[in-house]
Amino acid sequence: MTSKPLAISLQALAAILGGYLLASASTLFLSAILPLSKTEAVITASLFSFVVYPIAIIWVYARQDVKRAWLGMVVPSVILIAIAWLLSKGLS
Amino acid sequence: MQSTEKTPFRQAMSALHTWGSLIAGWMLFVIFVTGSIGVFDEPVSHWMQPERASILSTMDYDPDSATDRQAAVGKAQAYLQQVEPNGHLWFATLPDLEDPAIKLFWQDADENPHQAKLHPDSGEILPASMDRGTEGGHHFVHMHFELHSGTLGIWIVGFFTLLMLVALISGVIIHRRIFKDFFTFRARKGQRSWLDAHNASGVLTLPFQLMIAFTGLAVFVSVYMPAAIFAHYNSPEAFFAEVFERPAPREMTHEAAPVANLGQMFAKAEQAMGKPGQFIRVEHPGDSSATFTVFGLFDAEALQGRLVLPSSGMAEFDAVSSQQRHIEAPGAEPQGAAFRTQRAMRTLHFANFGGYTVRWLYFLLGMTGAVMIASGSILFMVKRRQRALNEFGNATPRVYRTVDVLNVAAISGLLIACVGYLWINRLLPLEVAGRAGRAGWEVGLFFALWAITLLHSALRPVNQAWREQLLGFAALCLLLPFVNAFTVGEHLLTYLTERNWRAAGVELTIISFGLLALKALQKLRRKAAANKSQTASVKIEQAGVRG
Numbered sequence: 001m002t003s004k005p006l007a008i009s010l011q012a013l014a015a016i017l018g019g020y021l022l023a024s025a026s027t028l029f030l031s032a033i034l035p036l037s038k039t040e041a042v043i044t045a046s047l048f049s050f051v052v053y054p055i056a057i058i059w060v061y062a063r064q065d066v067k068r069a070w071l072g073m074v075v076p077s078v079i080l081i082a083i084a085w086l087l088s089k090g091l092s
Numbered sequence: 093m094q095s096t097e098k099t100p101f102r103q104a105m106s107a108l109h110t111w112g113s114l115i116a117g118w119m120l121f122v123i124f125v126t127g128s129i130g131v132f133d134e135p136v137s138h139w140m141q142p143e144r145a146s147i148l149s150t151m152d153y154d155p156d157s158a159t160d161r162q163a164a165v166g167k168a169q170a171y172l173q174q175v176e177p178n179g180h181l182w183f184a185t186l187p188d189l190e191d192p193a194i195k196l197f198w199q200d201a202d203e204n205p206h207q208a209k210l211h212p213d214s215g216e217i218l219p220a221s222m223d224r225g226t227e228g229g230h231h232f233v234h235m236h237f238e239l240h241s242g243t244l245g246i247w248i249v250g251f252f253t254l255l256m257l258v259a260l261i262s263g264v265i266i267h268r269r270i271f272k273d274f275f276t277f278r279a280r281k282g283q284r285s286w287l288d289a290h291n292a293s294g295v296l297t298l299p300f301q302l303m304i305a306f307t308g309l310a311v312f313v314s315v316y317m318p319a320a321i322f323a324h325y326n327s328p329e330a331f332f333a334e335v336f337e338r339p340a341p342r343e344m345t346h347e348a349a350p351v352a353n354l355g356q357m358f359a360k361a362e363q364a365m366g367k368p369g370q371f372i373r374v375e376h377p378g379d380s381s382a383t384f385t386v387f388g389l390f391d392a393e394a395l396q397g398r399l400v401l402p403s404s405g406m407a408e409f410d411a412v413s414s415q416q417r418h419i420e421a422p423g424a425e426p427q428g429a430a431f432r433t434q435r436a437m438r439t440l441h442f443a444n445f446g447g448y449t450v451r452w453l454y455f456l457l458g459m460t461g462a463v464m465i466a467s468g469s470i471l472f473m474v475k476r477r478q479r480a481l482n483e484f485g486n487a488t489p490r491v492y493r494t495v496d497v498l499n500v501a502a503i504s505g506l507l508i509a510c511v512g513y514l515w516i517n518r519l520l521p522l523e524v525a526g527r528a529g530r531a532g533w534e535v536g537l538f539f540a541l542w543a544i545t546l547l548h549s550a551l552r553p554v555n556q557a558w559r560e561q562l563l564g565f566a567a568l569c570l571l572l573p574f575v576n577a578f579t580v581g582e583h584l585l586t587y588l589t590e591r592n593w594r595a596a597g598v599e600l601t602i603i604s605f606g607l608l609a610l611k612a613l614q615k616l617r618r619k620a621a622a623n624k625s626q627t628a629s630v631k632i633e634q635a636g637v638r639g
Binding site for chain 2: 023024025027028030031032036037038039040041042043044045046047049050053054055057058061062064084088
């Protein structure tokens with residue numbers, strides 16, 4: 001059982017920091033898999049993060065469950081970053 | 093909000109919209125108002141620089157003469173060579189028929205910025221009597237995107253822009269009757285009217301608000317979301333060099349070498365580009381790695397209606413050996429769909445693709461966005477004044493009071509500071525001491541004036557604070573033309589007879605804002621009087637019952 005101010009802060013952090021993590025991870029992932037030139041893939045992936053980030057925040061607040069919200073941000077981020085990292089290792 | 097049955101999802105979105113927007117509203121109002129004014133930065137700068145006219149009417153310098161341009165480059169080099177021979181960067185803008193000075197900007201070895209303006213003929217520093225040191229309309233643009241605080245400011249503005257997107261999305265989700273409310277406005281109904289005003293201003297301009305928030309983020313995409321750039325490139329500079337198909341900046345060698353004759357290189361650059369140059373840049377002058385870049389004249393009129401702007405042309409030289417390193421032909425199109433998309437978003441955000449029609453449209457839509465934000469912040473308190481919701485237990489009255497104080501200071505206080513900035517421009521002596529110079533004083537006093545409105549709002553009961561600040565704003569707007577006439581002898585009549593439409597437009601717009609403030613004030617007074625007579629009649633009734 002957590003106190004109310006703590007729960008509100010954790011939820012806000014899940015939205016802001018977790019959301020930014022997920023947006024960055026999606027950018028890394030997309031820039032690695034998009035079949036475009038390097039600059040084009042980077043720009044497309046980076047611009048798309050501004051769609052991912054607000055939706056992630058909305059999702060965190062729709063869940064109303066701090067633990068699940070954090071998991072929902074961190075787990076996909078780790079997976080996306082891992083794939084992007086493996087791809088960059090495999091290709092270079 | 094107005095729905096009868098509330099799903100948990102909609103309830104969550106309603107809370108997110110209310111609290112997220114409350115926190116973001118004050119800063120977003122600042123971003124929207126200064127951004128809307130910033131659309132007219134050029135006319136505002138024009139109004140704020142009445143001394144320019146005297147140089148323009150007496151100078152021999154001809155922007156169309158290649159010899160004069162080359163000589164101006166020589167003057168810029170002579171000055172910079174003297175004050176900062178081993179700086180990090182030199183940058184100069186050549187005179188034109190709007191701003192006749194040779195404008196210099198440079199960074200010393202520690203990358204601290206400096207600037208100066210030279211007379212186009214003599215190459216001497218412009219005396220204060222010819223140059224009213226001011227940031228002009230750029231002050232509003234800088235407030236808008238970085239709050240005068242550099243990279244940190246860019247991040248703060250970006251964060252609030254993100255909250256804006258979240259507020260717009262959650263606002264649409266909770267707003268079920270979005271199309272019906274398109275046509276709904278119930279005036280003079282207290283809380284209901286504030287909600288209608290908030291909904292109408294938001295719904296009518298929703299596409300613009302979404303566009304402006306998203307493109308605002310896209311302008312600084314490499315700052316806000318650098319993950320992929322760092323994953324694929326050694327540095328952001330390397331990324332930009334590849335995107336723009338330009339040579340990457342050279343590393344410093346720390347071997348001393350003099351900068352060659354820039355005027356001669358400039359003439360070669362103009363020949364290579366086949367058009368006049370407008371900006372020049374030297375990177376690490378005094379080092380053997382120094383490069384000299386000339387950027388071609390940006391012709392806004394010729395590019396009207398285009399969202400993806402072609403290159404204005406550029407030529408780059410080794411600044412020591414005078415060897416040409418790179419040439420970019422004027423008219424070269426940016427390549428790649430993603431890059432072109434980002435460029436188009438930039439142009440869309442900057443509102444410089446369709447002349448004054450588009451600028452006025454952006455100004456009105458931006459100000460409507462500001463109305464949406466302000467009415468939302470006010471609605472928050474109007475609702476709670478009717479019936480306190482006690483969200484913070486014992487602290488609730490203190491929190492409500494803080495929201496009231498910040499509402500007044502962020503809304504009417506900012507408006508006072510913005511028009512006050514123009515008063516400061518006219519009243520501050522031309523020569524002032526201090527390292528930041530006169531322009532720094534103007535901006536400093538803008539913030540000081542804003543701080544005073546915060547203090548005032550904290551000391552006065554909220555209704556009085558609103559009324560007094562609105563009155564102050566109206567007075568500042570309506571008296572500005574007189575201050576202008578008394579200090580520099582310019583006024584609407586001189587503007588109109590000289591066909592100085594830009595200055596006339598600035599003053600007429602400010603006068604109409606003053607009249608709007610008076611109108612709002614009148615409404616507040618009437619409401620206050622109505623409330624008073626209501627409480628009075630209740631008291632009489634109670635007295636009658638008791639007696």
